[in-house]
Amino acid sequence: MSVLPLVFTSGWASGINAYAVVLLLGLFGATGLTDEVPEALQRTDVLIVAGVLFLCEAVADKIPYVDNLWDSVHTVIRPVAGAVVAALLAGESGSLPELAAGAIGGTTALMSHLVKAGTRMAVNTSPEPFSNIALSTGEDLAVAGIITFAIFHPVAAAVIAAVLLALGVWLLVFLASRIRRFLRRRAQRREERRLAAAEGGPPADRSVGGGR
Template sequence: MEVRYPKVAGTYADPVESLALAFSSGWASGINSYLVVLVLGVADRLGSFGSIPDVLGRWEVLAVAAVLYAFEFVADKIPYVDSAWDVVSTAIRPLVGGVVGVLIAGDSASVDELVGGLVGGGSALASHSVKTGTRMAVNTVPEPFSNIGISVGEDVAVLAVVWFAIEHPYAAAAIAAVLLAAGLVLLWLAWRTVRRGWARFRAWRKRRAGRAGRAGRAGPVGAGEGSGLEQ
């Protein structure tokens, strides 16, 4: 017979706290949705957190989340494979963020489930867009260490924010908002750098092609002059 810790009912009856938790978990879901489910599920089994929906602590949910996280852990650190994985996850991450938001709202009994889903799904879509765009920019650098470092940093941030949000939803939501804003700025700077680099590369190729064209036109003239002298 399975033994579960009793939950403290009403811990997150405050609708603002519920929305804060939905926002934090949504932001984290946009980065790594399977890790979010895994962290919330493990926390649900280890403690009496009334904020965490019971369904996330079920063994079958934890098992599926763990397997999928293992796949993402590897794929997310390989250049170009990570971008392909992000494209596949475009529908999955916001969906998971929305579902978690709906479950949190349903457990709180003080927030409409639609609102919880929109907050969770919206923040997940925003952070996923930042992650996808940033990774595409990083993949223009021909070395794998940037991907590995960024991926590990993302996992640590997701783990820290979600775990912190369980006990301190307001502070975690503020941290998630700052990280989202910082990600948007970083994405803008990264793509600005990529555009400048690409423009310089095209200008260099254009200059090189121009020199090659002038050399090609000068070659036959020189050859003709040489043949005239010989005659």
């Protein structure tokens, strides 16, 4: 059977959490749940490193603004990981050229990474940290669920990943317009306060609670 659905799904998931993908695929291969996982992902050292980095991401990804920094660092790492995992999967099955698989996995990982990073930037306009925690936890569960599902039902999992990617792109466009409107309103209020101060009016931040 073609490995293309698993390549696409792993690429999407790598853009969200590449370390979870490597860890889960390696564990599934090492435990004998599937024979489509290459031995390179089943090595003990690879599993240990992936597990440690997954724990680091699980923490950093839930802290406002730290998650933005983490995402910026992983703009290269996640697509590269998606491409490498896809190429290894293709090399194991022999049903898809490794170069083509790498291109599919890397491109899909880049797209889902951009959706994730952009969504986090929008969420961080909110002052409370709970939305970051909820969103990060949901992403971790989604990656774990869809990779597990892909092992047993690769085509169905690929369809779900494609739908989630499309929804993510739409959400990112929707949030981007809201962020731009928010920034324009904030810039307008700042300009109004600056003009009021230049004309001799009281500063806006001293007018609240500053009366007699």
